[in-house]
Amino acid sequence: MLTSQQSGVYLSLYAESRMTPGPAPQPQTRQRDPDWLARVGGWLFTWRTSLPLPIALALLIVPASSPAWRLWPGVVLTALGELIRLWAVRQIGVISRTRSDRLGPLVSTGPFAIVRNPLYLGNIALWAGFSLSAGLPWMAPVVILLLALIYHAIVRWEEDLLDARLGERYRAYVAQVPRWIPSAISPTHPEDAATFSWRETLFSERGTLIAIALGYLLLWAKHSI
Numbered sequence: 001m002l003t004s005q006q007s008g009v010y011l012s013l014y015a016e017s018r019m020t021p022g023p024a025p026q027p028q029t030r031q032r033d034p035d036w037l038a039r040v041g042g043w044l045f046t047w048r049t050s051l052p053l054p055i056a057l058a059l060l061i062v063p064a065s066s067p068a069w070r071l072w073p074g075v076v077l078t079a080l081g082e083l084i085r086l087w088a089v090r091q092i093g094v095i096s097r098t099r100s101d102r103l104g105p106l107v108s109t110g111p112f113a114i115v116r117n118p119l120y121l122g123n124i125a126l127w128a129g130f131s132l133s134a135g136l137p138w139m140a141p142v143v144i145l146l147l148a149l150i151y152h153a154i155v156r157w158e159e160d161l162l163d164a165r166l167g168e169r170y171r172a173y174v175a176q177v178p179r180w181i182p183s184a185i186s187p188t189h190p191e192d193a194a195t196f197s198w199r200e201t202l203f204s205e206r207g208t209l210i211a212i213a214l215g216y217l218l219l220w221a222k223h224s225i
Contacts, residue, residue: 035156037152037153037156038153038156038157038159038160039157040153040157041152041153041154041155041156041157041158042157044150044153044154044157045154045157045158048150048154051150052127052147055127055143055146056130056215058139059130059131059134059136059139059219060134060218060219060222062134062136062139063135064134064135064136064222064223065135065136065137065138066132066135066136066137067135071132071133071135071223073132074128074129074130074131074132074133074134075129075133075216076129077125077126077128077129077132078125078126078129078130078133078212079129080125080129081121081122081123081124081125081126081127081128081129082122082126082208082209082212083122084111084118084119084121084122084125085118085119085122085123085126085205085208086201086202086205087110087111087118088110088111088112088118088119088122089119089196089201089204089205090110090195090196090198090201091107091109091110091111091112091195091196092107092112093196093200093201093204106162106166106169106170106173108173108177109195110195111182112177113177114177114182114183114184115177115178115179115180115181115182115183116155116173116174116177116178116179116180117151117155117179117180120147120151120154120155121180123147123151124143124144124147124148124151126212127143127144127147128140128143128144130215130219131143133216133219134219134222135223155179159174
């Protein structure tokens with residue numbers, strides 16, 4: 001199943017800014033005490049790579065309730081989730097793997113121009129797809145709800161951090177781009193969208209791709225028993 005490094009994060013940290021030319025944003029003095037949800041989100045962020053493991057275990061040990069021919073929609077949904085992740089990782093690179101609160105220039109290109117958390121949305125689609133592929137369609141909405149709650153708390157923590165450190169630049173981005181529901185309106189222009197190469201993208205995402213392949217190998221073994 002998807003193991004460590006599956007949760008996405010849009011705290012985009014690489015050397016060059018993806019927005020309008022200019023100096024890198026300086027640390028802001030504006031700081032607010034996080035509410036209880038943001039505090040929980042900060043703890044979940046630290047452990048987020050391990051949080052899906054109980055889901056993976058359940059998908060492997062709970063007997064399937066759907067016949068094999070119904071499993072292909074799960075494959076399609078899993079592929080869609082990974083395509084979303086690849087699109088996002090091509091914009092931000094290895095920072096999608098960060099486990100710290102390091103912070104750099106804000107990325108607002110690619111999928112980040114239409115929704116603020118594409119990596120998390122991709123993760124939710126991946127796990128929902130695995131639930132269908134495991135022959136457990138009833139578990140898909142449970143997984144979606146559980147991960148949505150976890151990621152929402154993490155995002156609240158991330159948003160407080162970004163707001164405090166990036167200031168007006170981030171608040172302008174928030175005003176234009178929705179948190180969860182993709183928008184058709186992009187605040188950036190095509191010429192602003194520098195990307196990593198596909199080779200760099202696939203190298204950064206190699207852990208996820210290997211985990212998907214391993215997950216489907218284990219599901220094949222489960223259905224074969």
